[in-house]
Amino acid sequence: MNLKLPGQLTYIFGMLLLLASCGPKEIKEEEKTENPNIVIIYMDDLGYGDMSAYDAGTLETPNMDKLAEGGVKFTAGYASSATCSPSRYALLTGTYPWRNKDAKILPGTAPLLIGTDEMTIPKMLKSQGYATAVVGKWHLGLGDGTVNWNEKVSPGPNEVGFDYSYIMAATQDRVPTVYLEDGMVQGLDPNDPIEVSYDKNFEGEPTGKDNPEMLKMKWHHGHNNSIVNGIPRIGFMKGGKKAQWVDEDMADHFLEKAKAYVKKDRDEPFFLYYALQQPHVPRTPHPRFEGKSGMGPRGDVILEADWCIGEFIKTLEEEGLLENTLIIFSSDNGPVLNDGYYDDAEELVGDHTPAGPLRGGKYSLFEAGTRVPFISYWKGKALPGTTDAMVSQIDIFNSLAAISGSQERTKDGKDFSQLFLGSDGEGRDALVLEATTRTAYRKGDWVLIPPYKGPAVNKFVNIEMGNDSDFQLYDLSTDLEQQNNLAEENPEKLKELLEEFIAIRGE
Numbered sequence: 001m002n003l004k005l006p007g008q009l010t011y012i013f014g015m016l017l018l019l020a021s022c023g024p025k026e027i028k029e030e031e032k033t034e035n036p037n038i039v040i041i042y043m044d045d046l047g048y049g050d051m052s053a054y055d056a057g058t059l060e061t062p063n064m065d066k067l068a069e070g071g072v073k074f075t076a077g078y079a080s081s082a083t084c085s086p087s088r089y090a091l092l093t094g095t096y097p098w099r100n101k102d103a104k105i106l107p108g109t110a111p112l113l114i115g116t117d118e119m120t121i122p123k124m125l126k127s128q129g130y131a132t133a134v135v136g137k138w139h140l141g142l143g144d145g146t147v148n149w150n151e152k153v154s155p156g157p158n159e160v161g162f163d164y165s166y167i168m169a170a171t172q173d174r175v176p177t178v179y180l181e182d183g184m185v186q187g188l189d190p191n192d193p194i195e196v197s198y199d200k201n202f203e204g205e206p207t208g209k210d211n212p213e214m215l216k217m218k219w220h221h222g223h224n225n226s227i228v229n230g231i232p233r234i235g236f237m238k239g240g241k242k243a244q245w246v247d248e249d250m251a252d253h254f255l256e257k258a259k260a261y262v263k264k265d266r267d268e269p270f271f272l273y274y275a276l277q278q279p280h281v282p283r284t285p286h287p288r289f290e291g292k293s294g295m296g297p298r299g300d301v302i303l304e305a306d307w308c309i310g311e312f313i314k315t316l317e318e319e320g321l322l323e324n325t326l327i328i329f330s331s332d333n334g335p336v337l338n339d340g341y342y343d344d345a346e347e348l349v350g351d352h353t354p355a356g357p358l359r360g361g362k363y364s365l366f367e368a369g370t371r372v373p374f375i376s377y378w379k380g381k382a383l384p385g386t387t388d389a390m391v392s393q394i395d396i397f398n399s400l401a402a403i404s405g406s407q408e409r410t411k412d413g414k415d416f417s418q419l420f421l422g423s424d425g426e427g428r429d430a431l432v433l434e435a436t437t438r439t440a441y442r443k444g445d446w447v448l449i450p451p452y453k454g455p456a457v458n459k460f461v462n463i464e465m466g467n468d469s470d471f472q473l474y475d476l477s478t479d480l481e482q483q484n485n486l487a488e489e490n491p492e493k494l495k496e497l498l499e500e501f502i503a504i505r506g507e
């Protein structure tokens with residue numbers, strides 16, 4: 001545990017093992033009727049203020065807003081981490097990411113992060129008779145450490161519960177820059193095999209560092225290895241030319257796959273995890289969206305994603321599925337402007353506020369790192385409304401289990417099925433927040449951030465990380481912006497939170 005504790009508080013550790021766990025009661029399993037289809041629409045780096053329905057910023061996102069206006073809009077919905085892989089791990093397993101020491105931002109060659117024996121949302125739903133699929137960004141590792149990309153790549157999504165998978169392996173800025181369907185690289189020419197390395201370049205292959213003349217997008221930090229489509233990436237890749245994706249087509253491509261999946265004739269309900277790649281870097285809007293936001297590519301790809309969501313919902317509607325489909329919409333972590341490429345995100349942001357009123361951003365322990373748009377929508381079933389109840393993405397597992405009639409529950413998650421369906425109810429009392437392997441603790445309206453070494457601001461991305469040599473304590477009920485550190489003023493509260501936090505982290 002990476003915590004620095006003052007001497008007088010260390011004794012608490014032992015004492016706290018006695019504390020009873022303090023979550024709200026699980027709601028009794030609902031009477032099982034016909035199970036709805038379930039779709040999780042998951043954005044990549046969309047901030048709390050990037051959606052117009054969250055009353056912040058200047059971007060207009062009418063299709064995302066329709067979900068918020070016709071569904072349950074959570075104002076205190078949290079991703080489980082301020083970066084992608086840990087958040088996605090937690091989303092699918094219902095388990096805190098800090099319980100898995102490997103749950104960090106993964107390279108494109110990382111082995112599968114979810115154990116094939118671990119319980120996951122798709123496995124749980126399969127046991128309830130669902131057909132299951134993932135379309136979009138994976139970034140949870142593939143294979144067992146030695147992947148040959150020219151053969152079936154396994155284990156992967158299909159080994160942790162998804163009947164069907166159509167994914168990009170890691171991120172848009174990481175190699176391999178190819179799509180995989182059920183473990184097979186798509187469009188691969190056997191005469192042009194793919195090789196991938198995160199250690200060293202392949203002889204004679206150009207890189208962003210050495211061949212700036214080949215770039216259509218310039219790198220700011222990192223991102224100076226192999227060049228694909230004029231964009232320098234993280235990691236080295238050789239071959240597989242015909243299989244390489246076209247960045248500008250990626251949104252349409254995933255949308256087509258998602259639409260095709262829900263359109264399939266089937267008797268059983270389906271679960272689709274539709275993981276869009278926007279607005280993560282490199283931001284490559286289709287020409288239809290170029291210049292549309294006035295904010296450069298970051299704004300444009302958010303509009304593109306909004307359009308995709310509109311088209312996807314239209315498809316559900318046309319297929320007569322919308323009224324029998326529960327949609328959960330959220331983002332894997334908070335916003336960042338400059339995440340490693342010169343794409344004018346900072347220069348053109350204008351009055352837009354990607355984090356809304358919140359402090360920090362992606363990578364940060366402050367609120368904007370993990371507090372993200374979070375919506376549950378079920379036309380005609382979930383009563384529309386806005387709630388301040390605190391919920392986390394680790395609660396989606398237990399909530400979907402309750403909704404689908406499964407007895408399966410995870411230790412870290414809570415069942416908020418009633419809240420998801422728009423009934424009144426309490427949210428979480430407490431939640432451990434995570435950002436780049438550091439943790440903090442929210443209890444009621446209070447947030448405790450223990451001391452951490454490291455820079456206060458990550459200069460590359462220009463984000464306040466939440467690091468300080470002292471304890472930080474904020475009261476979000478009066479100070480959502482986390483400007484007043486009350487740790488010295490309120491030692492009682494500090495002690496109370498710290499005791500509980502240590503107990504949970506010490507489990």
Ligand code: NG6
Nearest residue numbers: 083084085105171221222223339340
């Ligand atoms: C960082 C990358 C960043 C992004 C992030 C993962 C550099 C310098 N930065 O290491 O660009 O790819 O990893 O983002 O390489 S996430 O949303 O998938 O977690």
Ligand code: CA
Nearest residue numbers: 044045084332
């Ligand atoms: Ca992300």
